[in-house]
Amino acid sequence: MEQKKQSKQVIRIGLLGFGTVGQGVWKHLQGNDSALERRLGVKLELVRAAVSDLKKKREVRVPASRLTDDPYAVVDDPSIDIVCELIGGTKLARTLTLRALKAGKIVVSANKALICKHGEEIFSAARRAGTHYFFEASVAGGIPIIKTLREGLVANRFSLIYGILNGTSNYILTRMEREGLSFPDILDDARSLGYVEADESLDLDGWDAAHKAVILAYLAHGRWVKLKEMLVEGIRGITQYDIAYARELGCKIKLLAVISRDFSTNCLSVRLHPALISKRELMASVDEVYNGVSLTGDVVGTTLLVGRGAGQDATSSAVISDIADAVYLLKGVPAPFICEEDEDVYAALGAEVELAGPEAIRSAYYLRLRVKDQPGVLARVTDVISREGLSIATMTQHQEAGEGTATLLFTTHQSNEKVVSATLKSLKRLGSVLETPFLLRIFNP
Numbered sequence: 311m312e313q314k315k316q317s318k319q320v321i322r323i324g325l326l327g328f329g330t331v332g333q334g335v336w337k338h339l340q341g342n343d344s345a346l347e348r349r350l351g352v353k354l355e356l357v358r359a360a361v362s363d364l365k366k367k368r369e370v371r372v373p374a375s376r377l378t379d380d381p382y383a384v385v386d387d388p389s390i391d392i393v394c395e396l397i398g399g400t401k402l403a404r405t406l407t408l409r410a411l412k413a414g415k416i417v418v419s420a421n422k423a424l425i426c427k428h429g430e431e432i433f434s435a436a437r438r439a440g441t442h443y444f445f446e447a448s449v450a451g452g453i454p455i456i457k458t459l460r461e462g463l464v465a466n467r468f469s470l471i472y473g474i475l476n477g478t479s480n481y482i483l484t485r486m487e488r489e490g491l492s493f494p495d496i497l498d499d500a501r502s503l504g505y506v507e508a509d510e511s512l513d514l515d516g517w518d519a520a521h522k523a524v525i526l527a528y529l530a531h532g533r534w535v536k537l538k539e540m541l542v543e544g545i546r547g548i549t550q551y552d553i554a555y556a557r558e559l560g561c562k563i564k565l566l567a568v569i570s571r572d573f574s575t576n577c578l579s580v581r582l583h584p585a586l587i588s589k590r591e592l593m594a595s596v597d598e599v600y601n602g603v604s605l606t607g608d609v610v611g612t613t614l615l616v617g618r619g620a621g622q623d624a625t626s627s628a629v630i631s632d633i634a635d636a637v638y639l640l641k642g643v644p645a646p647f648i649c650e651e652d653e654d655v656y657a658a659l660g661a662e663v664e665l666a667g668p669e670a671i672r673s674a675y676y677l678r679l680r681v682k683d684q685p686g687v688l689a690r691v692t693d694v695i696s697r698e699g700l701s702i703a704t705m706t707q708h709q710e711a712g713e714g715t716a717t718l719l720f721t722t723h724q725s726n727e728k729v730v731s732a733t734l735k736s737l738k739r740l741g742s743v744l745e746t747p748f749l750l751r752i753f754n755p
C-alpha cells in the first residue's frame with residue numbers, strides 16, 4: 311500500500327464478473343474516462359474481467375484478450391490495484407475477496423448477500439491487510455446511502471431508518487396497485503423484463519432487502535443482526551383484496567425494511583415485511599423499480615433519499631464512486647474518517663444494544679381471513695381476536711358468490727408481535743377458518 315500511495319499515475323482495475331453490473335462499470339468507466347481521470351488525476355486502466363462462459367455474447371464488447379474464465383487471474387495479478395467483485399453469491403465471492411484483500415488490493419463490491427453473511431470476516435481481513443473494502447452499491451443501487459449514513463449524517467443517532475430496498479418487489483406492487491392485476495400476472499412481466507434475480511426468492515421472499523437492512527443496521531448501530539434473528543416476510547401472499555382495502559384506508563402496500571432503535575431501552579429491531587403505509591408519507595410515492603430510504607436522526611431530523619435501486623447504470627454509478635474513493639486512497643488520501651474496518655468504533659456503537667423482543671415491536675395490523683360463510687363464524691372469529699387481547703378497529707366482509715365462503719378483512723388498534731402471532735395461531739385452529747390467516751403491519755413512522 312505504501313509504495314502504491316507514493317507514485318501511482320495509472321491505477322489498474324480488474325473485474326470479477328462481467329454480467330449486468332460488470333459490463334455497466336466497464337462501459338461507464340470507458341465512456342467517462344477522460345472526465346473522471348481529470349477529476350481523479352490518474353489514468354484508469356481496465357485490465358481484465360473474469361466470466362464463467364467465454365463464449366457468451368456480451369452487450370458491451372471488449373477484446374477477447376481482456377476476458378478470462380479464471381477469476382484468480384484477476385485476483386493474483388500483482389499489477390491490479392483495485393478488484394471489483396461483481397460475481398455475486400457467497401462462496402467463490404468470499405474466497406476471491408479474502409484473497410484479494412490478503413494481497414493488499416482494494417476490493418469494491420455490490421454483493422449484499424456476501425456482506426450480510428461474511429461482513430465481519432471481510433472487514434477484519436481488510437483491516438489486517440491494511441487495505442479497504444468498499445460496498446456502496448450493495449444497498450439501494452445508485453442511492454449513495456452508505457456514504458450518507460457513514461459520513462454525511464455522522465452527527466446523528468438514528469432512531470428510525472426505514473425504506474424500500476428492493477426494486478423488483480416494488481415494481482410488482484406498483485403494477486398490482488395501478489392495474490388491478492394479480493401477483494402471478496405481474497411476476498411474469500417482471501421476469502421477462504429481467505428484473506427478477508435468478509434466485510427469485512431473494513426478491514419475492516424479502517431476503518435481498520433483508521441483506522441490505524442488515525448492512526444498514528450495522529452501519530448505524532454497530533451490530534451484525536443475523537437473518538434468523540429478524541422478521542422477514544415477502545410479497546407473494548398479497549392479493550387484490552389487500553391492495554383495495556389498503557386504498558380504502560388511504561394507504562399503499564410497500565415492502566419495507568424497518569430498523570428502529572429505542573435509545574431509552576437500547577433495544578434495536580431490524581425487520582423486513584410488506585406493510586400498509588399512508589399515502590401522505592413521501593415513501594408511499596416511491597414506485598416502480600425505485601428505492602427510498604428515510605433516516606431519522608437526533609440532529610438532522612428526517613431525511614429521505616430516493617433513486618434507482620437496481621439496474622446496470624445506477625449500480626455502476628455506485629461502484630464507480632467506490633473506485634474513485636479507492637483511487638484517493640491509493641494516492642495517499644486517508645480512508646473515510648469512519649470506516650467499517652475500524653472495529654473499535656463499531657464495537658462502541660453496538661455496545662449494549664439488545665435486540666427487541668416481539669412484545670417491543672408494536673404496530674397496528676391488517677388481517678385477512680377466508681372463512682365458511684355460516685351463522686356464528688364471525689362471532690367465533692371476533693371472540694378469538696378479543697380473547698388474545700387484540701382490539702379491532704375496522705371490519706369488512708366480502709361474500710364469495712356460490713362458494714359458501716367469505717373473506718373477512720380487519721384492521722386492529724396498536725398491538726405487538728407477540729399478541730398478534732398468538733392470535734394467528736388460535737385463528738388457524740378454528741374449523742371455520744379455511745386458509746392460513748394473512749397479516750400485514752400498518753406502518754406509521
Ligand SMILES: NC(=O)C1=CN([C@@H]2O[C@H](COP(=O)(O)OP(=O)(O)OC[C@H]3O[C@@H](n4cnc5c(N)ncnc54)[C@H](OP(=O)(O)O)[C@@H]3O)[C@@H](O)[C@H]2O)C=CC1
Nearest residue numbers: 327328329330331360361362363396397398420421620621
Ligand atoms: N443487477 C443489479 O441490478 C444489481 C446487482 N447487484 C449485485 O451485483 C453483483 C453482480 O450482479 P449482476 O451483475 O446482476 O450479476 P450477473 O449474473 O449479471 O453477473 C455475474 C457475472 O459473474 C460471472 N461469473 C459467475 N460465476 C463465475 C465464475 N465462477 N468465474 C468467473 N466469473 C463468474 C458471470 O459470468 P458469465 O457472464 O459468463 O455468466 C457474470 O459475468 C451481485 O452481487 C448482485 O447482488 C447489486 C445491485 C444491483
Ligand SMILES: N[C@@H](CCO)C(=O)O
Nearest residue numbers: 475476477478619620
Ligand atoms: N434484485 C435487487 C437488485 C438490486 O439490489 C432489486 O430488485 O432491488
